[in-house]
Amino acid sequence: xxxxxxxxxxxxxxGAMRIATAMKKVHFILHAPQxxxxxxxxxxxxxxxxxxxxxxxxxxxxxDLGSDTAEIYKRAVIDAVERFSPDAIIVGASCTAxxxxxxxxxxxxxxxxxxxxxxxxxxxxTRKEHWGASETFYQVVRHLAxxxxxxxxxxxxxxxxxxxxxxxxxxxxxxxxxxxxTRLLRDIGVDINVVAPLGAGVDDIRRLGAATxxxxxxxxxxxxxxxxxxxxxxxPFVATxxxxxxxxxxxxxxxxxxxxxxxAAAAASNLPWWSRSIDSNYLTGKRxxxxxxxxxxxxIASVAADELAFDVVGVGCYNREMAxxxxxxxxxxxxxxxxxxxxLEVEAAIAELQPELILGTQMERHIGKRLGIPCAVISxxxxxxxxxxxxxxxxxxxxxxxxxxxxxxxxxxxxxEHLLAMFREDFEFNDEAGPSHVSHGRVSVAQGQETAAQSxxxxxxxxxxxxxxxxxxxxxxxxxxxxxxxxxFFVRGKARRNAEQFAADHGHSTITVDVLYEAKAHYAR
Amino acid sequence: xxxxxxxxxxxxxxxxxxxxEPTILRERGQREVFCGLTGIVWLHRKMQDAFFLIVGSRTxxxxxQSAAGVMIFAEPRFATAILEERDLAGLADANEELDRVVxxxxxxxxxxxxxxxxxxxxxxxIKLDLSRAAERxxxxxxPTVRVLNYSGSGIETTFTQGEDACLSALAGAAPxxxxxxxxxxVVGAVADVVExxxxxxxxxxxxxPVDFLPSRKAAEVAGIxxxxxxxxxxxxxxxxxxxxxxxxxxxxxxxxxxxxEGTTAWLKAAADAWNVDPARFDDVVAGPHARATKALASRRxxxxxxxxxxxxxxxxxxxxxxxxxxxxxVSLIEVGTPYLHRAHLEEELRMxxxxxxxxxxxxVDLQLERCRAARPDITVCGLGLANPLEAEGLTTKWSIELxxxxxQGYEQAGDLAELFTRPIVRRERLAV
Numbered sequence: 001x002x003x004x005x006x007x008x009x010x011x012x013x014x015g016a017m018r019i020a021t022a023m024k025k026v027h028f029i030l031h032a033p034q035x036x037x038x039x040x041x042x043x044x045x046x047x048x049x050x051x052x053x054x055x056x057x058x059x060x061x062x063x064d065l066g067s068d069t070a071e072i073y074k075r076a077v078i079d080a081v082e083r084f085s086p087d088a089i090i091v092g093a094s095c096t097a098x099x100x101x102x103x104x105x106x107x108x109x110x111x112x113x114x115x116x117x118x119x120x121x122x123x124x125x126t127r128k129e130h131w132g133a134s135e136t137f138y139q140v141v142r143h144l145a146x147x148x149x150x151x152x153x154x155x156x157x158x159x160x161x162x163x164x165x166x167x168x169x170x171x172x173x174x175x176x177x178x179x180x181x182t183r184l185l186r187d188i189g190v191d192i193n194v195v196a197p198l199g200a201g202v203d204d205i206r207r208l209g210a211a212t213x214x215x216x217x218x219x220x221x222x223x224x225x226x227x228x229x230x231x232x233x234x235x236p237f238v239a240t241x242x243x244x245x246x247x248x249x250x251x252x253x254x255x256x257x258x259x260x261x262x263x264a265a266a267a268a269s270n271l272p273w274w275s276r277s278i279d280s281n282y283l284t285g286k287r288x289x290x291x292x293x294x295x296x297x298x299x300i301a302s303v304a305a306d307e308l309a310f311d312v313v314g315v316g317c318y319n320r321e322m323a324x325x326x327x328x329x330x331x332x333x334x335x336x337x338x339x340x341x342x343x344l345e346v347e348a349a350i351a352e353l354q355p356e357l358i359l360g361t362q363m364e365r366h367i368g369k370r371l372g373i374p375c376a377v378i379s380x381x382x383x384x385x386x387x388x389x390x391x392x393x394x395x396x397x398x399x400x401x402x403x404x405x406x407x408x409x410x411x412x413x414x415x416x417e418h419l420l421a422m423f424r425e426d427f428e429f430n431d432e433a434g435p436s437h438v439s440h441g442r443v444s445v446a447q448g449q450e451t452a453a454q455s456x457x458x459x460x461x462x463x464x465x466x467x468x469x470x471x472x473x474x475x476x477x478x479x480x481x482x483x484x485x486x487x488x489f490f491v492r493g494k495a496r497r498n499a500e501q502f503a504a505d506h507g508h509s510t511i512t513v514d515v516l517y518e519a520k521a522h523y524a525r
Numbered sequence: 526x527x528x529x530x531x532x533x534x535x536x537x538x539x540x541x542x543x544x545x546e547p548t549i550l551r552e553r554g555q556r557e558v559f560c561g562l563t564g565i566v567w568l569h570r571k572m573q574d575a576f577f578l579i580v581g582s583r584t585x586x587x588x589x590q591s592a593a594g595v596m597i598f599a600e601p602r603f604a605t606a607i608l609e610e611r612d613l614a615g616l617a618d619a620n621e622e623l624d625r626v627v628x629x630x631x632x633x634x635x636x637x638x639x640x641x642x643x644x645x646x647x648x649x650x651i652k653l654d655l656s657r658a659a660e661r662x663x664x665x666x667x668p669t670v671r672v673l674n675y676s677g678s679g680i681e682t683t684f685t686q687g688e689d690a691c692l693s694a695l696a697g698a699a700p701x702x703x704x705x706x707x708x709x710x711v712v713g714a715v716a717d718v719v720e721x722x723x724x725x726x727x728x729x730x731x732x733x734p735v736d737f738l739p740s741r742k743a744a745e746v747a748g749i750x751x752x753x754x755x756x757x758x759x760x761x762x763x764x765x766x767x768x769x770x771x772x773x774x775x776x777x778x779x780x781x782x783x784x785x786e787g788t789t790a791w792l793k794a795a796a797d798a799w800n801v802d803p804a805r806f807d808d809v810v811a812g813p814h815a816r817a818t819k820a821l822a823s824r825r826x827x828x829x830x831x832x833x834x835x836x837x838x839x840x841x842x843x844x845x846x847x848x849x850x851x852x853x854x855v856s857l858i859e860v861g862t863p864y865l866h867r868a869h870l871e872e873e874l875r876m877x878x879x880x881x882x883x884x885x886x887x888x889v890d891l892q893l894e895r896c897r898a899a900r901p902d903i904t905v906c907g908l909g910l911a912n913p914l915e916a917e918g919l920t921t922k923w924s925i926e927l928x929x930x931x932x933q934g935y936e937q938a939g940d941l942a943e944l945f946t947r948p949i950v951r952r953e954r955l956a957v
Contacts, residue, residue, distance in 0.1 A: 001619070004607050006586070007587055009583075035683075051913050062678075099647060123610075125609050
């Protein structure tokens with residue numbers, strides 16, 4: 001039994017819904033109790049889709065359990081096929097239906113509906129959303145792809161073409177990433193054969209084999225399928241994330257290597273100059289914590305460190321499937337990787353590290369709000385406000401521009417930062433007011449820390465209560481507390497922790513102004 | 526003339542007194558509704574000393590954070606004990622695991638006085654007996670913490686039925702009151718502001734003592750006995766009423782306190798049971814009643830003659846349809862409800878316009894067909910359907926707002942009407 005307050009990922013059948021909803025004329029018949037229909041609102045509300053997800057639920061109730069839930073399933077299949085006339089159906093069960101073992105695959109096949117039936121096993125008690133999406137996409141491709149399409153592959157002298165694998169419904173920026181990546185690939189002289197699952201129909205899946213190679217845009221969702229296509233269809237794949245200027249360059253180089261020919265240049269990004277312009281000096285060495293989907297988090301950490309000159313003080317992911325990439329990234333930045341799906345553990349890590357900026361998910365946005373640390377959302381899970389109306393990709397040249405803007409938006413700008421530090425007691429212009437261009441008020445740092453201090457011990461966690469790093473003895477002198485307030489808010493939390501640690505290590509029971517500055521000198525970077 | 530009589534005399538549609546019973550369509554198909562766990566979203570904020578531990582799957586945890594629309598990060602007083610494969614292997618181990626989780630939870634949160642173990646679809650299907658677990662854990666943690674249980678599973682409860690189940694557990698655990706002296710119990714979660722307004726009105730009427738179930742403290746449930754008279758503030762409380770009746774309490778039948786008319790009739794039921802002088806009653810309600818009428822007048826201009834269609838959701842549909850029809854001039858195309866509990870809705874059904882069409886249960890695809898064919902001016906539906914219907918050109922009201930907004934009582938009558946006028950005004954104003 002795992003105790004959870006919030007979850008980063010839904011159950012695997014939600015992953016299967018993301019595939020069905022992404023595709024055209026593919027219907028998902030889900031054996032599920034009444035109530036599981038809540039999942040529709042993920043798509044209609046969070047992603048603002050203007051149509052119901054193509055999902056029929058059996059919504060069985062307790063009274064049905066005694067009679068024949070299998071019959072209910074079979075009828076649901078027949079009714080859904082008649083009503084929606086899909087080209088193929090995906091059939092599966094949610095967590096409760098898994099327990100009653102009705103075999104949706106067998107029932108749907110027995111219904112004799114004359115269209116392809118794609119059964120998916122979605123083990124709810126061991127797997128999660130990404131796994132469910134990846135597995136469903138893989139099964140869709142295995143059942144529908146037609147090997148004969150290999151004959152349509154461009155010859156060695158023609159233009160090359162690729163499939164883009166991975167984009168799905170409810171994906172973070174997937175809609176815009178596909179547009180940007182399509183543009184990038186055309187610019188370098190590569191045609192797109194099929195994008196899947198987003199926007200793909202049964203016929204599109206059938207002709208996957210006609211591409212020279214595959215691009216795995218999101219490894220969480222597309223890599224299993226790409227590996228199968230590599231094995232069965234002889235299609236190599238590129239999984240380099242085209243994120244950031246270097247990532248995009250590497251992506252193009254990897255394709256050139258794969259095709260063994262030079263490619264046209266990709267469009268340039270504004271990021272290099274924006275980062276070099278002197279206004280960006282203040283970004284140097286900002287301490288940033290990165291957390292999200294593994295592949296994304298690893299790529300974002302590189303952009304932060306190499307393209308904005310931030311210091312990455314922590315990197316992690318919630319999906320264990322991507323732990324390897326994140327460990328490699330952590331090693332590169334000289335930090336400990338944080339692989340966990342327990343958001344309280346993430347909160348504890350952030351509170352401990354006191355970064356100046358968090359690049360994370362919706363969960364970390366809330367953690368940041370509580371701790372008074374600015375946050376930009378770079379990964380799912382995300383709320384409705386992170387599904388923007390404007391074109392806002394994260395990949396390719398435009399993606400690099402978007403990332404630059406997204407990272408610096410929550411921060412106080414350079415000169416403003418200096419003025420705040422110079423005239424600390426200005427009653428109108430002080431750091432508790434937050435960045436002047438961000439209208440909603442910041443939680444004052446003092447207040448934020450109090451909230452954190454009050455709430456965290458009261459929160460529940462699977463891990464045993466941590467023993468605090470500092471001895472319980474040392475207290476702050478009034479003068480030192482006052483002096484601490486003169487330190488800019490974005491490093492104040494760190495200064496407080498450093499001073500406490502320093503006092504504990506050096507046997508000071510009271511933290512005076514002197515101890516505070518000794519600690520500052522001790523930890524000077 | 527009393528306020529009620531005045532109201533009957535005014536220009537609202539006449540009550541269906543001529544035996545023109547509403548027609549009821551019963552359907553069985555895909556139900557686009559929440560399960561009973563969703564009630565925790567408001568119950569955990571209402572009862573400040575209670576904690577809700579769902580024993581369920583990742584789906585349950587995911588539902589909880591998705592259903593609320595926004596995640597409530599200020600001290601969530603609920604969590605999910607997510608069942609894993611090894612919990613399914615043996616129930617003995619599952620119980621041990623549960624004890625371990627509860628021990629740890631309580632050790633870390635000494636402010637919890639009542640812990641609800643909430644059953645889910647998977648816990649019901651594997652027959653994990655949470656009532657025995659609650660007994661076992663109660664013995665272990667009393668007197669500091671009382672452990673209760675109920676089921677919010679989708680196979681047994683629809684949306685607001687979860688609150689019914691929760692309050693049934695609370696009412697079952699309430700102390701017995703032996704006094705024959707009358708006391709009033711208001712049953713059903715209402716917003717704190719509504720609770721305070723009702724307390725003031727009952728006090729002005731001389732009705733009391735008054736208690737609320739749930740109150741802000743779950744550990745302080747009022748004693749229940751033969752002196753208890755209770756008023757339902759919500760229409761979905763069949764089971765808790767059963768528990769109260771069994772313990773000797775008496776229900777005061779009344780319409781529900783939505784709109785000026787409903788609120789007056791609801792208060793009147795209590796006033797009559799306390800033999801409050803009619804003049805005093807009129808005197809107490811005249812001011813707030815006039816304010817409610819005034820607040821409704823401007824909204825009526827926007828809603829009069831509009832046609833409404835209700836998808837089933839919270840069981841609030843019938844009382845709210847009655848309010849829209851009688852006080853705002855809305856005509857009713859179809860009023861869907863997940864369940865129709867006739868005993869509690871007797872007064873409401875009588876007040877519906879003659880021949881109103883009700884539907885109980887759901888086959889969502891068939892209902893969508895009827896809705897599209899009828900082209901209502903306002904469609905009340907759940908979050909899964911609202912945007913798709915808006916995209917088809919229908920104006921919708923998300924029904925979940927009806928349980929997340931203070932809507933009972935005189936001072937909220939205008940706000941309740943506003944929930945329906947805003948989508949209409951918005952559609953009219955938008956020029957894109």
